[in-house]
Amino acid sequence: MASSSAGFVAGLTAAAVVTVGFLTYQASANIPAALVGKSRANTSATAAAKAPRDKKNPTALPGSSGTGERVVYSVDDDRVWLVSATGRVERTFKVTPGSVDPLPGTYAVTSRSKAVTGTDGTPIEHVVRFTSVGGVVIGFSAAVNGTTTTPDSTVKTGGIRESRRDGDAMWVFATIGQKIVVIR
Structure with a gap:
């Protein structure tokens, strides 16, 4: 025994x-590159970060922004594209970023909330979360009062604010597991 x-x-x-x-x-x-102190120059995230733009049509989906059904978010352009499985842009719109940006790369929607209070105290709806940076949760949301004002830079927020109409579209499109591609 x-x-x-x-x-x-x-x-x-x-x-x-x-x-x-x-x-x-x-x-x-x-581990985020900023914490490791090493360059991520050879990662696929960096390749996506350098997605070329159509100078004649700035709202066109950037090249090298992934394939298949996905949400593409450009931190430099403050723009989102909802892309179908065939590569067709279903919708594109401007957003107002929080004070903390996600790193370029490919993520998946990890959680959603119909209605909550944002880090800044604003009631928000249609929250679609996909990553965190330094303990700050990053996700898309719409303020219930419809505002998309720039957040207080002294408060660390990861909410990427959309209009209520765009928030409705994101809510329908970006279910749990939906691919999110973040580019520069």
Whole structure:
């Protein structure tokens, strides 16, 4: 009986070591470049960050912004594109970013809330979250009062504000797991 107990404990220990190793790897793979101090020049996120623009049509979907059904968000242009599975732009609109920007890369919608209060105290609706930066949750939302004013820069906010009409469209389009591509 003692040898079977020892084998059981050894098995549990091995499983724990594997789990800790996996979680350590996963955590290290998701450290923002700013915290690591290394350039991400060779990552696909950077390739997406340099998406070319159509100078004659600034609202056109930037090249190299991914494939398939997705939400494309340009932090430099403060613009969103809702793109169908065939690559057709279903809708594009301007947004007002929070004080904390997401890093360029590909994400997925992780959670949604019909109505909550934003970090800045504003009642918001149709919240679509997809990442966090330094503990600040990043997501799209619309203020219930319809405002899209620039947030107070002294408060760390990750809310990317849309008009209520655009928020309605995002809510329908960006369900849990929907791909979000962030570009510069």
